[in-house]
Amino acid sequence: MDYVTKNKVSLSGAEILLESLINHGVDTVFGYPGGQIVNVYDKLPLYEDRLHHILVRHEQGAIHAAQGYARASHRIGAVMVTSGPGATNVVTGIADAMIDSTPVVVVAGQVGTKLLGTDAFQETDFIGLTSPISKWAYQIRRTEDIEWAVSRAFYIAGSGRPGPVVLDFTRDAQVGMAELKGTTCDFIRSYRPIPEPSEESMRIAASMINKAKKPFLVYGHGIILSEAEKELEAFLDKSNIPAGSTLLGLSALSTDNPHYKGMLGMHGNLATNTLTQRCDLLIAVGMRFDDRVTGNVSTYAKNAKIIHIDIDESEIGKIIKTDVGILGDAKHVLSRLTELIDKRESYDWQMEDIMCNAVEKHKVIDPEINPGEGYINPGEVVARVADKTEGKAIVVTDVGQNQMLAARYSRFAQSRSMITSGGLGTMGFGIPAAMGAKVAMPDRQVCLFVGDGGMQMTIQELGTIMQEGIGLKIILLNNNWLGNVRQWQELFYGERYSATRMVNPDYGKIASAYDIDYAFVEKREDLLPAIDKMLSDPTKPFILEVHVKESSLVFPMIAPGRSVDEIMLTSDESFEYGN
């Protein structure tokens, strides 16, 4: 359509929208048509060669796919849905993207401006619904505003602390005519996405780091979002400070990195949680002290001074009192701090994690991943997949035990290799997010770990996988329970298993209905060959169902609201540092 832009011919709003999506680098849009977006769909075939539309089976699938796409690729995910139910169906994903800082742009159809506020067919107050859970929500009422709105949307979604942006696209704007201008946006006067860190605060922080006897660094998603992986590594190499990751920070440091001590929080490693409590200086980078990380806030990192580095001012001091807050981009702040700190070879306290690791290996890890006999454990499946993929796969998870075990027992050789719903904990995230990840990164293996509950929340997307031939690998850890809730019921609710038993369908028949290759494993000796078979062709989808130990529990565990040093090793044994 080049002649159109050159000659400044008027285009319809629908075309302008598609042109602007393409101008902003969109090559894939996940969506679902309907009455108030049909004008845009009508023009879609004109752009077929530049914009690939993936028809999902439910709009929730579209937004989670866009999230997976964005997280795997550092690009901005794009979603297109109709008004009313199409729009409300993406609300969960918008909330999920907001809390996990994922850049996505959602375009939703809307009724004509004359009908707004009249309860017209499929009218819903989408701006009202989404403004508390999005980074920006804007209603496009005039065709001539489309390019302005789209360019702002992409700038806002991707800059600073990323997040979801909503464009409520009225029918009038879609059908009106205007000229294409090629508008871009890199500035909004009310918005400062990247604050300039204060040199003074960085100097104070550096001197605290230089003086600390037992420093510990914790990092989160911010490292990946600011592409600060190398800077983090350089900081740790120079300072020799041990580090732990939040769930969303996983893969920012390779699991082989000598400074990496594991995952933090409720089901994190003994070492990281113990170091948190024993350190005299906690350096937090690009993380927000979620309660799944801190446990009881009043005893969290109780011996430590706190340095908090974040790009979002409202995070600093929100949960934890900080001694020094550094407002800025992790990449920039870490590289400056690395210049400012002294080189240190080692710390006396560096060995403290070794004892924790020995206990964890003996009491938790070995029994989980190398049980030798009996039922297959879910963590064992994760560990075998990690062996076979050598930590090179993109790991996607659903929510529940499958997620915690995938986080604990996966290995990561490179960044952007862990995609999971952290802050919202959205069951059903897994299948569509893995789809999006595979579409974004077709050359990487994408391995999804999902429970039987979460699998069925978005199982309809198998249709999308079939239609598009998306080669993701679905590893269904079937325990016939809503395992994570069952675990709480067993441990904290007197074994009253209310509404957590799940009768499952025959997944083999489902796979065959969708023409997806499938294997079922319940004996240990069949596991490795089945994984090999699954991984043999990275371009083809595969469902590997493993019947895992039904009453399996995820440990270590810090019970909700408990202090980070009250760690359960098993149902009736807790961890005491030094014993």
Next chain:
Amino acid sequence: MNLLNMETEELYYEVTVYTENQVGLLSSIAGIFTRRSLNIDKLVVFPSEIPGVHKFSIRTHTTEEKMKQTVLQIEKKVDVIKAFYYEHPNNTQKEYEAVRKFLQGHEK
């Protein structure tokens, strides 16, 4: 004020928010108060002295700690230019200076 008081002592605050003239901002700002279960005791919205800049004036009562975090969350909204809170109102002139300074050189 010492830390203990910051966490527990409730005071009256005057919050002022300078924004772009954008539909829907009122409800999203009000929503931030609701989420933190803060009552709005008084609310006035009007065009400020600075052309194109709207001003919200909000009275509420809460602890200093909550007030501070709430104002940061308000300021985080893309279309919010600046937000302030005072234990004692009457800082209008200083605010205008700060808003003008913030916008200086950014009149693209």
